[in-house]
Amino acid sequence: MSVQLNHTIVHARDNRESAAFFADLLGLTITQEWGPFVAVTLGNDVTLDFATVPAEHIAPQHYAFLVSEAEFDAAYEKITARGLDHWADPHGKQPGEINRNDGGKGVYFTDPSGHYMELLTIPYGGWPQR
Known part of the structure; x- marks a missing residue:
């Protein structure tokens, strides 16, 4: 198997708001919600896993x-x-x-x-x- 990116965690002030913003903008869907993550799957099966963190922790x-x-x-x-x-x-x-x-x-x-x-x-x- 070749090396592939599977997922990445995206820090957000509000995980649901950020996932919905992204999914709506690009015509995608929220595919999973588990634990602290709200995931949006891209066309190549990579997921962006949005996680709520304190604003001061968002770089x-x-x-x-x-x-x-x-x-x-x-x-x-x-x-x-x-x-x-x-x-x-x-x-x-x-x-x-x-x-x-x-x-x-x-x-x-x-x-x-x-x-x-x-x-x-x-x-x-x-x-x-x-």
Whole structure:
């Protein structure tokens, strides 16, 4: 078996709020709730296990998600409809815009716990030659 990421724990002020925000934004579902975790499963079977922790224990992390053009457009529509701050760049110097890096689309925004989220339709450097 090759090495694969199975799951990661995402610290949140409110695990259900953060999981619901993420699942709704990307058209996913909450797949499990057990112990302190509320899980959302991605298309490659990796789960994001949201866990409530005290706010002072949350160190903002960066999570980047490769999505289809249709998924990007649907999520971006929700981002703008909700009035969420978003940027074309990771430094926040291009507010209210998306980027067109590598011929695709990309956007940065924060989740309810302050994590830096990124959606992109083409991986950095483009698709590998096969």
